[in-house]
Amino acid sequence: MQLFFAPFSPYARKCRVMVIEKGLEKRVELVNVAPMENPPELLEVNPLASVPALLLDNGKALCESPVICEYLDTLSDKPSLFPAFNSSKRFEVLGAAALADGVMDAAVSCVLESRKPDDKRSPEWIARKENAIRRSIKTIARLPLDAKAPLDIATIGIVIALDYIGFRLPHLAWRSEHAALAAWLDEISQRPSLADTAPR
Ligand SMILES: N[C@@H](CCC(=O)N[C@@H](CS)C(=O)NCC(=O)O)C(=O)O
Numbered sequence: 562m563q564l565f566f567a568p569f570s571p572y573a574r575k576c577r578v579m580v581i582e583k584g585l586e587k588r589v590e591l592v593n594v595a596p597m598e599n600p601p602e603l604l605e606v607n608p609l610a611s612v613p614a615l616l617l618d619n620g621k622a623l624c625e626s627p628v629i630c631e632y633l634d635t636l637s638d639k640p641s642l643f644p645a646f647n648s649s650k651r652f653e654v655l656g657a658a659a660l661a662d663g664v665m666d667a668a669v670s671c672v673l674e675s676r677k678p679d680d681k682r683s684p685e686w687i688a689r690k691e692n693a694i695r696r697s698i699k700t701i702a703r704l705p706l707d708a709k710a711p712l713d714i715a716t717i718g719i720v721i722a723l724d725y726i727g728f729r730l731p732h733l734a735w736r737s738e739h740a741a742l743a744a745w746l747d748e749i750s751q752r753p754s755l756a757d758t759a760p761r
Contacts, residue, residue, distance in 0.1 A: 562590065562616060563606075564614075564615050565592045566594070566613050568760070569760050570596075571668075571669070571722065572612065572626040573612045574758050575717055575721055576613045576626055576633065578758055579629075579630045579634065579642065581753065581757065583634065583639050583642075585633060588636070596610055596612050606622045606624075613626050614629075630642075630643075630717075640711060643713070643714055644713065654713050661701070661718030661721070664698070665721070665725060668694060668726050670686075671729075671730060674687050691730075694730070698723070698726075698742070701742065704719075706742070708748040720755055723735070723742075725760065
């Protein structure tokens with residue numbers, strides 16, 4: 562299998578963490594691509610021209626990180642990172658994972674907008690997305706996060722979203738307002754799958 566990724570893509574990082582957590586390093590080859598340059602090998606696998614994309618051994622392909630992560634979860638006997646279908650916590654976990662994905666979307670949108678030339682950039686759009694991020698971090702800070710609890714897909718997403726903001730949008734300086742969330746992030750970030758994939 563081949564996982565097409567870009568080193569700083571938060572969505573691709575979710576899949577890279579899954580590969581490590583599920584012990585799939587020998588089965589999944591990482592292919593580093595720059596999606597904005599439309600490399601033909603990526604377009605062949607993912608018509609959306611985005612990363613992550615997963616090329617399966619049977620020649621079929623999967624796109625979109627939530628689906629790729631769920632597929633990778635099925636590939637080994639290591640503990641599942643997704644809530645069971647009959648679990649009472651299922652939609653709490655999937656809801657928090659979706660919120661984390663939404664924070665990534667808002668943050669990536671801010672970054673792309675801020676790279677536009679002055680006459681094309683919309684400060685209103687950037688402010689709208691930054692406000693969405695600030696409100697979402699407040700919501701995340703109220704979740705019962707425990708760095709010692711078993712890892713799940715929501716926790717992976719939240720770590721990655723917060724790291725991406727620290728990396729690309731440091732002026733949002735969320736740590737000073739949310740000290741407990743920052744302490745949780747620092748503790749859980751020592752986990753090898755998260756430490757090894759952190760943006761630097
Ligand atoms: N919803 C998608 C988002 C993927 C995405 O936007 N990836 C970015 C990199 S961070 C990308 O490849 N952008 C290139 C493009 O969209 O043309 C997912 O969860 O996989």
